[in-house]
Amino acid sequence: MTRTQKTVFILVAVVALILGLTVNKVLNGRGEANPAELIDAGIILLPQSRSVPAVQMHDQNGQAVALDELKGKWSLLFFGYTYCPDICPTTLAQLRQVKSELPKEALDRLQVVLVSVDPHRDTATQLKQYLGYFDKDFVGLAGSIEDTQKLANALSIPFIPADTSKPGYTVDHSGNLAIVGPDGRQRGFIRAPFNNQKLLAQLPGLVKRD
Template sequence: MVDDAAVKRNIRLIVVAVAIFAAFAIYSVGSKLSGPRILNKYQLRDYGARVLDAPAPLAEFSLTDQYGERFALEQVRGQWSMVFFGFTHCADICPTTMAILAETYGALKPEDKAELQVVMVTVDPQRDNPEQLEQYLARFDGSFLGLHGTQAELTGFARQLHVAYEPELAGQDNYQVAHSGNLMLINPRGELHGYFRPPFVHGSLRVAWRSIRETF
């Protein structure tokens, strides 16, 4: 059983732990950070990144963000998007991932931030309403977007990104949702460009994304 108070406590502890870990991570990957700016596909794999040989164009879709604004294909064109599928009642994997994304995004230069948006897509539309998503994401970074929609809309978008998820014992108050932990990367043309595999490391995410962007 996972209650809201426990989830909130976990989030606070995870955010603090990730902030501390990030400092050590930056130091530990120092040799990599001073390496070549452009990484080949084998080097990218060392950073947990996989780039598709042929980026896959996304079909039109329609979801809604935490502010009630429509989020569709046009919203992913013109900038890079890191997309994570999760849910606000997740006890550990989701808050850990979002905390690392917050550290990664927060360390970027303003000009880099202008080229990247971080998006969390709920896999639990029954409980994750817009208000819930807004409150949850505010604990990490207020600029992050949280998307929701009908089950059919969410499933359709997830399939385009090759993300699978399934509620466990849905109908109970404290059910969990099994879901992929990958972080999907959409390029400015609105194509699935690649993905990052967990475990995620703040410094590695940043270096890998910059390299991918430079070779786009």
């Protein structure tokens, strides 16, 4: 093999190695998230994280939870309610599907949280039974309507409290999700309607962040 041939061979090997490493990164979701791809998936990250109000709520097991202590995992907060006729069951079913297809590494760093906008009817028992239809690991939270509104407004996902004196009332609310990081601060939003495949492509990279 001539000197020129050796040089070409080495260059080809180096290029092949770089390409292989790049493909491996992409396939394993280890590359840096592309801002345009995040936006295309409906994931909007804030330029600066926001603090979450220290409102007191209870979960589906009746345990007290302080929202500013929602730490340790990436949380997707959805403001909905168990008597919702359309948006809520659709959204929770989609999130269940996305969760079922995420790699274990990403799954271990993520949790789905339903914050009730109808605490009048959404007792701990009701939340637990309802979420059990979708995913036993989904977290359900409920608090006073005042604290719930304070939280929703702070996360820029407001809702309109219902007139609970009317039978069969419904609650107007957004289908967007608030993204809260493992530091307990809001990092952004996921806009509805959701594209499951695009979320599956972007969430593993997102939840690898600190």
